[in-house]
Every structure is written in structure tokens, then in C-alpha cells.
Amino acid sequence: GPERTDEIGALWARFKATGDETAREKLIIHYSPLVKFVAGRVGAGLPRSVDPGDLVSYGIFGLIDAIDKFEPERGFKFETYAINRIKGAILDELRALDWVPRSVRAKAREIERSMAELEHRLQRTPTDEELARHMGMPVEELQDVLGKLSMVGLVGLDDLLDPESSTTRGDMIADRTEPSPEENYQKEETRRVLAEALNKLPDRERLVLTLYYFEGLTLAEIGEVLGVTESRVCQLHAKSVLSLRNRLSE
Amino acid sequence: LEQLRARKALASEVENELSYYRRVLHGRIDLIRFEQRRRRGEETRRLIDALPEILSEQLGRGGSEMPRTFVTDLPPLPDTGRRDIDHILSDEVLLRLDEMSDERLQVSLDALLAMEREVSESRRRVQQVEDRLGEALAERYRSVGA
Numbered sequence: 001g002p003e004r005t006d007e008i009g010a011l012w013a014r015f016k017a018t019g020d021e022t023a024r025e026k027l028i029i030h031y032s033p034l035v036k037f038v039a040g041r042v043g044a045g046l047p048r049s050v051d052p053g054d055l056v057s058y059g060i061f062g063l064i065d066a067i068d069k070f071e072p073e074r075g076f077k078f079e080t081y082a083i084n085r086i087k088g089a090i091l092d093e094l095r096a097l098d099w100v101p102r103s104v105r106a107k108a109r110e111i112e113r114s115m116a117e118l119e120h121r122l123q124r125t126p127t128d129e130e131l132a133r134h135m136g137m138p139v140e141e142l143q144d145v146l147g148k149l150s151m152v153g154l155v156g157l158d159d160l161l162d163p164e165s166s167t168t169r170g171d172m173i174a175d176r177t178e179p180s181p182e183e184n185y186q187k188e189e190t191r192r193v194l195a196e197a198l199n200k201l202p203d204r205e206r207l208v209l210t211l212y213y214f215e216g217l218t219l220a221e222i223g224e225v226l227g228v229t230e231s232r233v234c235q236l237h238a239k240s241v242l243s244l245r246n247r248l249s250e
Numbered sequence: 251l252e253q254l255r256a257r258k259a260l261a262s263e264v265e266n267e268l269s270y271y272r273r274v275l276h277g278r279i280d281l282i283r284f285e286q287r288r289r290r291g292e293e294t295r296r297l298i299d300a301l302p303e304i305l306s307e308q309l310g311r312g313g314s315e316m317p318r319t320f321v322t323d324l325p326p327l328p329d330t331g332r333r334d335i336d337h338i339l340s341d342e343v344l345l346r347l348d349e350m351s352d353e354r355l356q357v358s359l360d361a362l363l364a365m366e367r368e369v370s371e372s373r374r375r376v377q378q379v380e381d382r383l384g385e386a387l388a389e390r391y392r393s394v395g396a
């Protein structure tokens with residue numbers, strides 16, 4: 001890219017040819033502001049208990065890993081490659097530290113199973129009370145788990161709407177200026193299938209997902225439309241996504 | 251509704267670009283300030299060892315409890331190379347931090363600070379536009395009886 005001036009280019013060449021530690025350090029420092037950007041974005045959706053300084057530390061490991069593995073001669077843009085590795089490193093570390101207790105993740109699978117069973121039996125989306133009773137847990141606990149699943153990104157549609165952007169594919173990311181025609185067709189097709197499944201959801205569930213994923217509204221704005229709190233929006237979001245996924249897999 | 255949607259999508263794209271540039275500027279500014287403190291003897295650590303602390307300033311959410319959105323995917327990076335911010339960022343000051351004179355370092359810092367004020371100002375204005383459009387969209391949905 002244009003900002004790959006000769007000085008940076010020479011530094012990359014020196015580091016890749018000799019593994020020179022000073023060159024590596026200069027590259028880490030030069031690109032380190034990217035970590036600030038990514039840690040801020042990832043941190044924005046996390047519970048306040050997560051220390052932003054920790055996110056930056058994990059992110060720096062991701063940046064170093066990206067610098068060591070990057071191949072400048074392939075002509076891809078380093079920044080795009082790096083931010084996906086940085087994000088991946090932060091999320092991998094958080095998952096390894098079990099910041100979302102295993103109990104919440106185990107419950108997510110249980111909720112998904114119970115939703116499928118009840119929807120099949122009732123031929124409609126179960127209420128929170130019906131779901132909680134079926135699972136033998138208090139409604140408040142169910143709602144708390146649903147809210148957490150949304151907040152920490154364990155339940156969502158990002159992987160369906162934009163498969164390219166999930167961290168697992170971070171390695172192959174080039175500077176995606178133009179998606180290929182196949183990618184475009186695939187994306188349109190997924191959106192069409194999603195929109196169809198969305199239309200079969202009950203009103204409130206459909207609205208939460210439409211406002212968040214297709215209109216880009218914030219949690220607060222969605223809360224205003226539905227007349228509920230932001231935490232209630234988080235709960236409805238998780239429930240609607242689980243219900244939608246059940247319908248897609250039928 | 252279509253027009254509102256298009257205008258909001260555009261505001262959000264511009265806001266993403268400005269937020270990216272702003273955070274890159276913040277990183278550079280804070281790294282240079284650390285180097286200046288080191289030269290004055292107020293810091294004994296090496297820059298590379300202090301990176302986590304330098305880069306985590308002003309990163310918390312401040313007052314609000316709830317996030318604006320869920321942990322979402324990163325927006326695509328802006329295409330760089332065309333604007334005057336790219337010109338400022340092409341100053342490879344971070345590659346030669348330890349070799350630059352104090353005056354030259356201050357010149358780089360002043361240029362970055364001036365640009366940061368401009369970017370933060372326009373980001374705030376674009377955020378206000380985006381928020382007004384978001385409110386208008388929410389209102390449309392509310393009035394059709396959600």
C-alpha cells in the first residue's frame with residue numbers, strides 16, 4: 001500500500017531476512033497503535049470487570065505473532081492481517097481464562113436444546129417462564145444467562161451475515177478491496193435465507209434482530225422502540241437468535 | 251425509510267473511519283510522550299516493556315454500564331493513502347524515536363496533536379448526526395406500532 005514507504009519496507013526486508021531483533025522491535029512499536037484500536041472495540045462489548053490493560057497485553061501478543069508470520073512479498077496489507085490476529089489473540093485469551101464461566105456456556109447449549117423442544121411442542125416461541133420451568137431454573141437466572149450470552153458475543157448472527165470477518169479466517173485475509181463474485185452471491189444468498197427465516201419469527205423477536213443487524217441501531221435505541229431496558233434487549237436478542245437458528249436448522 | 255437507512259449507513263462508515271484514525275493518532279501521541287518522559291528521566295523502563303500501560307490509557311467505558319452494541323466484528327479499515335491524515339501518519343517517527351532530536355520529536359508531536367483535535371472534533375459531529383438518524387429510524391419503527 002501507499003504507506004509502505006521505503007523505510008518500512010526496508011525494515012520488513014531486514015527482519016524477514018535476518019530475524020534482526022532491533023528491526024522486530026521497531027515494527028512492533030510502529031504498528032502498536034493498532035492494538036489500542038482493536039482492544040477498545042473488543043472491550044466495548046465486554047462486562048466492566050474486564051481490565052482494558054489486560055486486553056492490550058493480549059493484543060500485543062497477537063501483533064507480535066502477526067509480525068512473525070506475515071509474508072510481505074505476497075503484497076497484502078499488513079494492517080488488515082494484523083487487526084484480525086490481534087482480535088483473535090484477545091478473544092482466545094479471554095476464552096482460555098474462562099471469563100465467561102463454563103456454566104454459562106453449558107447453559108447456552110441447554111437453552112438451545114430446550115428452545116427447540118418447546119418450539120416443536122408448542123408450535124410457537126416459548127415465554128421465558130415456560131422455558132425456565134422446562135429447564136427447572138428460576139426465570140431471573142435464565143434471563144441473566146441470556147443477557148450474558150449476547151453481551152459477550154457467544155450468541156449472535158455475525159458469523160452468518162459476514163462469514164469472512166470471523167477470527168478463524170483471520171489468517172487468510174488479504175486486503176479485501178473487492179470481494180469475488182462468488183463471495184457476493186454467497187452473501188446475498190445467506191441474507192435472503194436469513195430474511196425469510198426472520199419473517200417467520202414472532203413480531204418482537206423479528207424486530208430485535210432486524211433493528212440490530214439490518215438497521216444498525218444501538219441497544220439503547222432498540223430499547224426505546226420496544227419500550228424495554230437495554231438488558232432486556234440483550235435477553236431478547238439471545239432468545240431470538242436461538243429461535244432463528246433452530247428454524248434455520250430444521 | 252430507505253433514505254434514512256442510507257444516510258445512517260454512510261454516517262456510520264465515516265464514524266468508523268474517524269474512530270480508527272483517532273485511535274491510531276492516540277497511540278502515536280502517547281508513545282511519543284513516553285519517549286519524552288524517558289528523556290527527562292521520569293521513566294526508567296524501555297518503551298517496548300511499557301507498551302500495555304501506554305496504550306491502555308482512556309480505554310475504559312467511563313460512566314455507562316451497558317455497551318452501545320455487542321462485541322461485534324471490526325469494521326473494515328479505511329483505504330489509506332489519500333488524505334492529509336495519511337500524510338501525517340506517513341511520518342515514520344515511531345521507527346526513529348530514540349534517534350530523533352528533542353526539537354524534531356516535538357514537531358512530530360505538535361502535528362499529531364493538531365490532527366487529533368480535528369479528527370476528534372469531526373468524529374463528535376458525525377456521531378451526533380449518526381445518533382440523530384438512529385433516533386429517527388427508531389421513531390419510524392415505534393410509530394408503526396412495534
Ligand SMILES: Nc1nc2c(ncn2[C@@H]2O[C@@H]3COP(=O)(O)O[C@H]4[C@@H](O)[C@H](n5cnc6c(=O)[nH]c(N)nc65)O[C@@H]4COP(=O)(O)O[C@H]3[C@H]2O)c(=O)[nH]1
Pocket residue numbers: 276277279280307308309310311312313366367370371374
Ligand atoms: N465511552 C466513551 N466515551 C467517549 C468516547 N469518545 C469520547 N468519549 C468521552 O468524551 C470525552 C471527550 O472526547 P474527545 O472530544 O474525543 O476528546 C478526547 C480526545 O481528544 C483525547 N483522547 C482520548 N483518548 C485518548 C488517548 O488514549 N490518548 C490521547 N493522547 N488522547 C486521548 O482526550 C480528550 C479527552 O478524553 P477523555 O477525558 O477520555 O474524555 C472523553 C470521553 O469521556 C467513546 O467512544 N466512548
Ligand SMILES: Nc1nc2c(ncn2[C@@H]2O[C@@H]3COP(=O)(O)O[C@H]4[C@@H](O)[C@H](n5cnc6c(=O)[nH]c(N)nc65)O[C@@H]4COP(=O)(O)O[C@H]3[C@H]2O)c(=O)[nH]1
Pocket residue numbers: 037040041043044045265266269270273308309310311312317318319376377378380381
Ligand atoms: N454514533 C455514535 N458512536 C459512538 C459514540 N460513542 C462511541 N461511538 C462508537 O462506538 C464505538 C464503541 O464505543 P464505546 O462502547 O463507548 O467504547 C469505546 C470506549 O470504551 C473507549 N473510548 C474511545 N474513545 C475514548 C475516550 O476518548 N475516552 C475514554 N475514556 N474511552 C474512550 O474505546 C471504545 C472503542 O472506541 P472506538 O473505537 O472509538 O469505537 C466507538 C465509536 O466508534 C456516540 O456517542 N455516538
